[in-house]
Amino acid sequence: MPEELFKTVSSSRVSQVIVDQIRLLLKEERLKPGDRLPSERELCVHFGVSRVTVREALRILEASGLVEIRVGARGGAFVTTPDARQVGEGLATLLSLSPLTAAEVTEARLVVELGIVPLIVERATQEDLDALRVMCDEHTEALERGEYTMELSADFHTRVAACTHNAAIKMLVESFHGPLLMSLRQAQTVEPQMGRLGSKEHRDFVEAVAARDLDAATATMNAHLQRTASRVKEEHAEGDTAG
Amino acid sequence: MPEELFKTVSSSRVSQVIVDQIRLLLKEERLKPGDRLPSERELCVHFGVSRVTVREALRILEASGLVEIRVGARGGAFVTTPDARQVGEGLATLLSLSPLTAAEVTEARLVVELGIVPLIVERATQEDLDALRVMCDEHTEALERGEYTMELSADFHTRVAACTHNAAIKMLVESFHGPLLMSLRQAQTVEPQMGRLGSKEHRDFVEAVAARDLDAATATMNAHLQRTASRVKEEHAEGDTAG
DNA sequence: AATGGTTTAAGGTCATACCAAAATACCAGC
DNA sequence: GCTGGTATTTTGGTATGACCTTAAACCATT
Numbered sequence A, B: 001m002p003e004e005l006f007k008t009v010s011s012s013r014v015s016q017v018i019v020d021q022i023r024l025l026l027k028e029e030r031l032k033p034g035d036r037l038p039s040e041r042e043l044c045v046h047f048g049v050s051r052v053t054v055r056e057a058l059r060i061l062e063a064s065g066l067v068e069i070r071v072g073a074r075g076g077a078f079v080t081t082p083d084a085r086q087v088g089e090g091l092a093t094l095l096s097l098s099p100l101t102a103a104e105v106t107e108a109r110l111v112v113e114l115g116i117v118p119l120i121v122e123r124a125t126q127e128d129l130d131a132l133r134v135m136c137d138e139h140t141e142a143l144e145r146g147e148y149t150m151e152l153s154a155d156f157h158t159r160v161a162a163c164t165h166n167a168a169i170k171m172l173v174e175s176f177h178g179p180l181l182m183s184l185r186q187a188q189t190v191e192p193q194m195g196r197l198g199s200k201e202h203r204d205f206v207e208a209v210a211a212r213d214l215d216a217a218t219a220t221m222n223a224h225l226q227r228t229a230s231r232v233k234e235e236h237a238e239g240d241t242a243g
Numbered sequence C: 001a002a003t004g005g006t007t008t009a010a011g012g013t014c015a016t017a018c019c020a021a022a023a024t025a026c027c028a029g030c
Numbered sequence D: 001g002c003t004g005g006t007a008t009t010t011t012g013g014t015a016t017g018a019c020c021t022t023a024a025a026c027c028a029t030t
Helices: A014-027 A040-047 A051-063 A084-097 A102-115 A117-123 A126-144 A150-162 A167-176 A192-210 A214-236 B014-027 B040-047 B051-063 B084-097 B102-115 B117-123 B126-144 B150-162 B167-176 B179-184 B192-210 B214-236
Strands: A067-070 A076-079 B067-070 B076-079
Touching: A014 A051, A040 A051, A051 A067, A051 A076, A051 B051, A102 A117, A102 A150, A102 A167, A102 A214, A102 B102, A102 B167, A117 A192, A117 A214, A126 A150, A126 A192, A150 A167, A150 A192, A167 B102, A192 A214, B014 B051, B040 B051, B051 B067, B051 B076, B102 B117, B102 B150, B102 B167, B102 B214, B117 B192, B117 B214, B126 B150, B126 B192, B150 B167, B150 B192, B192 B214
Parallel strands: none
Antiparallel strands: A067 A076, B067 B076
């Protein structure tokens, strides 16, 4: 008896069916960001299910980052505009719970951030360069005041990624520097000389990009990232995999 | 009156509080993959809330890919082992709804898959090479039978990424080739000569890696990816950004 | 005009009941 | 003794209906 005759009876949850329907509407753009779904009670009669079921569906959609739920009059479920921050955050959440070592994530980061240097050298606009230079100045000042944090460094790397003018890449790098993933790395405080060196490398990189000097830019970024990587490794005392 | 006296009362959702608590247990590894949470009714009395609330919390955790819910006796919420497939899927869901163009994603993919070639050349084991060769043979056969699909190609790239022996990178590449993201790209069917050429490039790449020839491996992969990229671009008729 | 209460629409929570599915235990029949 | 069906129990899934909280809008008083 060919068992292909019987399609796996998917007695999936009613709430899941509702989720799928709404998700489909989103995909087909029949629901656009900012739109408001009917109220829970309206959805009940619309789908012919109880409010509990509708609410479960909304919880799932909310957890997936597809809708945002506001209470009060004029409240309801609103389709969210999917921004990079959210995507990166969701990614980071899963990453932080997956069995990845800090060394692995750092290496992945190294590949990406080094791989995009050619794009940056090629595409960075004057605006990009100005913004980066301003950032470097601010960081120098923060350093003087002893207020230089990893977060500032992360901001720099994120802004650099934006120079590719590729939203996917920007998103990727942002997720590497996301808040949740940052907590993975213990090195929140930066020793003064460390920060000073890192800050100088940032500035050198910007100038190399400004000069459209791919080799110099790559070399600078490479040295910068390798130094960070080795720090992560020694912190975790498992620096025996990489050659 | 100094208004700092009053701290903003945060009356977040009860279900969210429960989610946070369980998430914390996961993060602290007091709950490990495979563990089973108490039944819904037990959680009710434990948290002192109603079953509806507990269920909403479970829906959120389930949607986040942290637990899996099974029905029946001995059912309940089980902590999932976070695997790459799941991570990639969640990522792809958001990506497919974010305003990323296929061209952008393709470029990001190009950066990553090209950037990891040095790692692969350095780290690929004999097992890796054997597996890749077997894969190439199978693909050739599939090609003869006219059964060569994009999925097979995706499998190859995923297996290649695994040669880095870095779970983060493997996960990243997998997410690029995930099922949902695949649906973004229309090119599901592969024209015979296209598949033949791609398949040959796969094989050339493997041999270059086997010979530990970084330049050849990079060049081969680059050509292969560039060809794919240009196809995506022409399909979307917006190939005017890249130089 | 500004303040403060009231209405109203919406989500948030609770309690109870019943249904469905899955694992187990048990029991009849061969 | 083994097989196959049936009952029970455990657990999630759904439905109702009620009540509370929030936030916006509306209105009345000063």
